Amino acid sequence: MTSAKPHGPGVRRTPTNASMLDAWKEGRLLIQHCADCGSTFFYPRSACPSCWSENIVARADDGSGEIVSFSLVHKGLPDIFLPDAPIVLAEIRLDSGALLIARVATGRQRDVAIGDRLALVDAQSAPDFALPTFRREIER
Amino acid sequence: MPSSRAGIIGYGSSAYHKAAERTEQSYMVMAAKAALASAGLTKSDIDGIVVSSTTLPPDNAVTLAEYLGISITWASVSNAGGAGALVNVADAIAAVEAGRATHVLCLAGAAQDVNFFKDRINRFTSAVSDYLAPHGFGGMNGLFGMVQRKHMQVYGTTRAQLGRIAVDQRANARLNPAALLRGPMTIDDYLNAAPIAEPLHLFDCVMPCSGAEAILVGPLDRVPEGVGVAVKAFAERHNHPVGEVTPLRGGWELFRDTFWDSAGFGPNDTDFVQAYDDYPIMVAIQLEDMGFCPKGEIGRFLERMSLRHDGDLPLNTGGGQLSCGQTGGGGGMIGITEAVRQLRGEGGDRQVQNAERGTVIGYGMVSYGHGLSASALALEVAQ
Numbered sequence: 206m207t208s209a210k211p212h213g214p215g216v217r218r219t220p221t222n223a224s225m226l227d228a229w230k231e232g233r234l235l236i237q238h239c240a241d242c243g244s245t246f247f248y249p250r251s252a253c254p255s256c257w258s259e260n261i262v263a264r265a266d267d268g269s270g271e272i273v274s275f276s277l278v279h280k281g282l283p284d285i286f287l288p289d290a291p292i293v294l295a296e297i298r299l300d301s302g303a304l305l306i307a308r309v310a311t312g313r314q315r316d317v318a319i320g321d322r323l324a325l326v327d328a329q330s331a332p333d334f335a336l337p338t339f340r341r342e343i344e345r
Numbered sequence: 346m347p348s349s350r351a352g353i354i355g356y357g358s359s360a361y362h363k364a365a366e367r368t369e370q371s372y373m374v375m376a377a378k379a380a381l382a383s384a385g386l387t388k389s390d391i392d393g394i395v396v397s398s399t400t401l402p403p404d405n406a407v408t409l410a411e412y413l414g415i416s417i418t419w420a421s422v423s424n425a426g427g428a429g430a431l432v433n434v435a436d437a438i439a440a441v442e443a444g445r446a447t448h449v450l451c452l453a454g455a456a457q458d459v460n461f462f463k464d465r466i467n468r469f470t471s472a473v474s475d476y477l478a479p480h481g482f483g484g485m486n487g488l489f490g491m492v493q494r495k496h497m498q499v500y501g502t503t504r505a506q507l508g509r510i511a512v513d514q515r516a517n518a519r520l521n522p523a524a525l526l527r528g529p530m531t532i533d534d535y536l537n538a539a540p541i542a543e544p545l546h547l548f549d550c551v552m553p554c555s556g557a558e559a560i561l562v563g564p565l566d567r568v569p570e571g572v573g574v575a576v577k578a579f580a581e582r583h584n585h586p587v588g589e590v591t592p593l594r595g596g597w598e599l600f601r602d603t604f605w606d607s608a609g610f611g612p613n614d615t616d617f618v619q620a621y622d623d624y625p626i627m628v629a630i631q632l633e634d635m636g637f638c639p640k641g642e643i644g645r646f647l648e649r650m651s652l653r654h655d656g657d658l659p660l661n662t663g664g665g666q667l668s669c670g671q672t673g674g675g676g677g678m679i680g681i682t683e684a685v686r687q688l689r690g691e692g693g694d695r696q697v698q699n700a701e702r703g704t705v706i707g708y709g710m711v712s713y714g715h716g717l718s719a720s721a722l723a724l725e726v727a728q
Contacts (some may be wrong), residue, residue, distance in 0.1 A: 254588065
């Protein structure tokens with residue numbers, strides 16, 4: 206499996222997403238939960254989109270989940286991503302409940318299917334990806 | 346919102362170019378001149394401007410007044426992306442009826458090419474910039490590939506079924522001298538095109554280009570018979586459904602029933618549809634949500650329908666964005682100008698026979714996974 210090099214389009218660091226970005230550098234996924242209503246959501250927000258509570262807790266998430274849908278992206282990629290094309294861009298439902306869009310890093314793009322079980326990429330390769338990135342469990 | 350006093354009295358389109366040969370404002374001037382001419386009005390009649398463009402900032406409707414050398418009493422901008430031009434027209438009618446302006450120039454367009462768009466798309470919204478672009482997401486194509494794959498999985502929709510939209514729109518475009526993409530296209534051409542963001546292939550994706558569209562809104566009773574087009578219904582809805590990432594439905598499903606009630610006609614007796622065609626799958630979802638067929642049955646619906654200008658359900662009769670090109674925010678207005686052209690009987694070789702009622706559907710403002718904005722306009726030849 207090849208991986209994206211750093212220096213693609215970056216993430217603007219804000220007070221809202223800083224803890225998520227810092228954790229990801231170590232390969233850990235933090236997902237926001239509302240301590241008042243229990244909602245789980247992504248992307249990071251300062252207030253719960255369900256109840257507007259600002260009592261938000263960033264919880265460690267092991268990244269277990271599955272592919273809801275995906276694209277195999279061949280074109281329109283920044284040059285830095287071209288060696289990995291087609292990249293797998295997926296809608297992912299985490300077992301913890303959050304829905305997010307993220308990349309599934311794989312060299313076997315043609316084998317990817319809706320319903321595939323996912324896990325986070327290994328911690329040592331996490332710094333190669335600007336945002337939390339997944340891999341198929343079957344490729345472990 | 347339906348109004349018998351104010352309506353659409355002029356329309357115009359600039360030339361379209363694959364790469365910018367003019368500035369955005371310059372394309373808007375071309376479209377505005379055509380709109381004034383079609384209404385029999387002059388520049389000094391305009392006292393309102395509303396604009397729909399994601400590339401115009403930091404300029405806006407007021408700086409357009411400066412550029413155009415006119416003093417205006419009402420100025421507004423859209424924040425609904427490709428759904429915004431329809432909102433602009435509805436707002437312009439409301440402004441005229443409220444006495445805030447007499448003749449409002451509605452503008453939309455862009456000066457861009459494919460490479461400009463590829464860069465810009467990474468900064469489309471904060472959520473796109475921060476949480477999609479860093480993945481190398483492939484722009485809107487990457488997102489709508491996910492939407493289409495989900496529709497195929499959930500409802501059994503096939504690429505061959507969706508191809509009907511691109512192929513029939515191309516047939517319409519071949520009768521439109523202004524369309525940028527006029528080469529013949531068969532369903533095999535569609536199916537065998539290069540992959541872009543699978544399941545999307547080349548002919549599923551709009552080509553960003555340069556140009557502008559203009560609509561002129563004003564009192565219907567001051568224009569000659571046959572020139573005015575009445576707005577019978579308008580609706581907008583933003584951020585529905587809440588909290589989904591790649592939904593197979595949008596705000597249309599919430600306003601469809603009241604919209605058709607207000608229009609006084611429905612999906613079975615509209616003479617044509619101009620839908621927002623950034624991708625065939627989104628045309629399909631709009632047709633479902635607006636009630637042209639039940640949810641999930643668009644595939645079979647498309648198998649039995651001709652969408653050509655002389656077919657069962659004339660769709661995007663000038664070729665739409667898929668064949669004309671997408672002029673940024675102008676992609677949200679091309680359906681309105683084409684609808685007005687048709688209702689005035691000025692469709693040339695692609696004229697829909699006896700066109701009296703038309704439907705325009707808007708969609709846009711893509712953010713974290715899908716377009717947030719839905720809109721629709723029901724139009725009728727003014728009596």
